[in-house]
Amino acid sequence: MRTQSILNLLVINDDQLYAERLVQLLNSYYDTINLGFLDDKEELLKSLRQPWDALVFGTAYDMSFTDVVGIVQEHDIDLPIICLTNTEIAATACNEDGLPMVISGTMVKALDADQDMAAVMAIRLQHDSLVCRRELKDLRQILLDAEQRANVLIKNSKSAVAYIDEGVHIFANDPYLQLFGFKSMNDAIGVPIIDLISGVDDVKGFKQFLRQFDKGNRQEVEFNFESVRTDGSTFAAKLQLASATLEGEPVTQIIIQQNNNSSNSAEVAKRLARAERTDNLTGLDNRRGFEEQMALVHQQATQGELKAGLLYVQLDNVGKIRSSLGLQGIDETVKQIANTLNELAADAHVSRFSDTAFMILVKDKTTAALKTLAEHIGSRIKDMFIEVENRTTNTTVSIAIVKIEKNSAEPAVILERAMDAISQIMVQTSNQGGTYHLYDPSEHANDDDHALAESLVNAITNNRFELSFQPIYDISQDRSDFFEVYLRLPLADADNTVLTPDQFMTVARTHKLLEKIDRWVLINACKKINDVRKSHPDARLLVQLTSASLIDKKLPNVASQLIKAVGGAAGVLTLQFNEKDVSEHLTVAKSQFSALSAVNCQMGINNFGSSAKSVEIANFVQPDMVRLPHSYIKDIHSADNLDTVKSIIMRTNDLKVDVLMPYIEDAATMSVAWSVGARYLQGYYLEEPSQTIKIAV
Numbered sequence: 001m002r003t004q005s006i007l008n009l010l011v012i013n014d015d016q017l018y019a020e021r022l023v024q025l026l027n028s029y030y031d032t033i034n035l036g037f038l039d040d041k042e043e044l045l046k047s048l049r050q051p052w053d054a055l056v057f058g059t060a061y062d063m064s065f066t067d068v069v070g071i072v073q074e075h076d077i078d079l080p081i082i083c084l085t086n087t088e089i090a091a092t093a094c095n096e097d098g099l100p101m102v103i104s105g106t107m108v109k110a111l112d113a114d115q116d117m118a119a120v121m122a123i124r125l126q127h128d129s130l131v132c133r134r135e136l137k138d139l140r141q142i143l144l145d146a147e148q149r150a151n152v153l154i155k156n157s158k159s160a161v162a163y164i165d166e167g168v169h170i171f172a173n174d175p176y177l178q179l180f181g182f183k184s185m186n187d188a189i190g191v192p193i194i195d196l197i198s199g200v201d202d203v204k205g206f207k208q209f210l211r212q213f214d215k216g217n218r219q220e221v222e223f224n225f226e227s228v229r230t231d232g233s234t235f236a237a238k239l240q241l242a243s244a245t246l247e248g249e250p251v252t253q254i255i256i257q258q259n260n261n262s263s264n265s266a267e268v269a270k271r272l273a274r275a276e277r278t279d280n281l282t283g284l285d286n287r288r289g290f291e292e293q294m295a296l297v298h299q300q301a302t303q304g305e306l307k308a309g310l311l312y313v314q315l316d317n318v319g320k321i322r323s324s325l326g327l328q329g330i331d332e333t334v335k336q337i338a339n340t341l342n343e344l345a346a347d348a349h350v351s352r353f354s355d356t357a358f359m360i361l362v363k364d365k366t367t368a369a370l371k372t373l374a375e376h377i378g379s380r381i382k383d384m385f386i387e388v389e390n391r392t393t394n395t396t397v398s399i400a401i402v403k404i405e406k407n408s409a410e411p412a413v414i415l416e417r418a419m420d421a422i423s424q425i426m427v428q429t430s431n432q433g434g435t436y437h438l439y440d441p442s443e444h445a446n447d448d449d450h451a452l453a454e455s456l457v458n459a460i461t462n463n464r465f466e467l468s469f470q471p472i473y474d475i476s477q478d479r480s481d482f483f484e485v486y487l488r489l490p491l492a493d494a495d496n497t498v499l500t501p502d503q504f505m506t507v508a509r510t511h512k513l514l515e516k517i518d519r520w521v522l523i524n525a526c527k528k529i530n531d532v533r534k535s536h537p538d539a540r541l542l543v544q545l546t547s548a549s550l551i552d553k554k555l556p557n558v559a560s561q562l563i564k565a566v567g568g569a570a571g572v573l574t575l576q577f578n579e580k581d582v583s584e585h586l587t588v589a590k591s592q593f594s595a596l597s598a599v600n601c602q603m604g605i606n607n608f609g610s611s612a613k614s615v616e617i618a619n620f621v622q623p624d625m626v627r628l629p630h631s632y633i634k635d636i637h638s639a640d641n642l643d644t645v646k647s648i649i650m651r652t653n654d655l656k657v658d659v660l661m662p663y664i665e666d667a668a669t670m671s672v673a674w675s676v677g678a679r680y681l682q683g684y685y686l687e688e689p690s691q692t693i694k695i696a697v
Helices: 016-026 039-049 065-074 115-153 175-178 201-213 265-275 287-302 318-344 367-382 411-428 444-463 502-508 514-533 557-566 579-584 586-597 612-619 637-651 668-675
Strands: 004-011 031-037 055-056 081-084 107-111 160-166 168-172 222-228 234-246 249-258 308-315 349-354 357-363 385-390 391-393 397-404 435-440 467-476 479-490 539-544 571-579 603-608 624-627 658-661
Touching: 004 016, 004 115, 016 115, 031 039, 031 357, 039 065, 039 349, 055 065, 055 115, 065 081, 065 107, 065 514, 065 557, 107 115, 107 265, 115 234, 115 668, 160 175, 175 249, 201 222, 201 234, 201 249, 201 287, 287 308, 287 349, 287 411, 308 318, 308 367, 318 349, 318 357, 318 367, 318 385, 318 391, 318 624, 318 637, 357 571, 367 397, 367 435, 385 514, 397 411, 411 435, 411 502, 444 479, 444 502, 444 514, 467 514, 479 514, 502 514, 502 612, 514 539, 514 557, 557 571, 557 586, 571 579, 579 586, 579 612, 586 603, 586 612, 612 637, 637 658
Parallel strands: 004 031, 004 055, 055 081, 081 107, 397 435, 479 539, 539 571, 571 603, 603 624, 624 658
Antiparallel strands: 160 168, 160 249, 222 234, 234 249, 308 357, 308 397, 349 357, 385 391, 467 479
């Protein structure tokens, strides 16, 4: 006896008899069929307010199949789509045997409209697949909720807990990091668990123990061994294993308990407490030490006891130093900059905030005095000669200034403002840095932010954004049918102002619009390339997305359907993320890159080479291509800069990753660009961006 079954079927066609015939045939399989029938865009937009189980597209008054896919994606609806063969797509949607070119769990493109039973079977299978996805979504939510509860307990646990995957750390809570002397989670990620085991016999025993656990043996889940910290000291410990999940993926959970019978346990505890707030390289307070001091200063300021200022000091051209002098060059630069900052801000609190950034908390200084201090620091560091063995290098710093006063925001917001100010410096100087910027709250008034946010919502809803496309020359293929997409926001003012992303993305982030803007760009860029591919089937896109999309688990499904809608070819779409965003979400980025690659979407990293670990990041997440920042191309004609560019391109090519060299603005740069080993070239010298996609014949 079958259970009650219902099908909500939406048909877009100009032949109502066809829809009724489908319903008649489907009556044998369902108790109830709710039919929706329409043939224009306005009716579709209204109908999508209701839940549907399958959409059959034939012909419509003012829509193409690509338009329908874009609209469904725009509304973020999981709706299977079945396309009937028509004049527009018959030549490109079917293979030489007359079968649909695209068949998947969410799309069939395209069936012969005369084969009713094929359409009925497709609807049945797509509906069953949708039901499974809905049930799987519910189960995943249950698993996610359980995982979140477990993670909250682990993060707040006093026990030392970590997750490993294939024997390598991918997560650890604070007690675990403190137990082994790691300064941060980033230092622990990627470290093999056997690196924390002392003695050859213990290492061999643990490998066998882990091997048996991975095979499903749960009789032994505890292992006693001598453990070693990052500073080389050892302690007796007991390790327990358990199966777990992290972000929905299976991992192994380890819990380590220290045997406290050693005579030096009190000294170890004291050393760990001191190490918690001290940076080993510079001797300054680390991020934790800074946050403690920041909380104290913020409390005093908000109570009216003092006025203070925060200087966020970020080292520039780190990538070049890393390429030419290696990690030793970075470490020596950081140490000498730390000593200089301690000297110049002797009456302030200086701390090392991250790998190449410092924080200075200054009390009882006027705005003018804070600016003077920033100018003095920038000038002094610019004139420094930094000795690394028998070689000399130099650097500059970018400095953000944020005042801390009685009505100041919370410390987390102050930090965010400092980082935004650094970003403004990078934009204004084309990633060169070397100056300072005072965050002025009057320039970010709520009224202005809300007005801009309203314009952004209006642009998303009513397609007010503009896209432009700049061709990229592929040296290996000798053609320019690869296009990078740029987003612009025209404002309806007397000056015909057009805003670039650096002028509105901060507000978009505050109002949680980044994901919607990314989705708009993706859908509308794919519509454009779909039209072009009808006459130039090899045309493809490079689209820059924000951190909101990097952590969006729905992105692979969105990309998959758009790729299928424009032809389903591997490489037709390349999604690009900023290196800073990738490094801040490294584990998530690796998973996202892998999921997107699995649906034939290529991956790229923008501003590649702007950190000390760029090549290591690329090796970890495995992109298809990387795009160099402007700082690498500027002054490329000097021997040192040219060697630096060649070095990073060679190391990147060794990973089988292609390099895009942008900002080619003159003939001299173009002549050099041919010799550095990059696959892709781009710049105004080759061709400027245009609102239409132009392919040279």
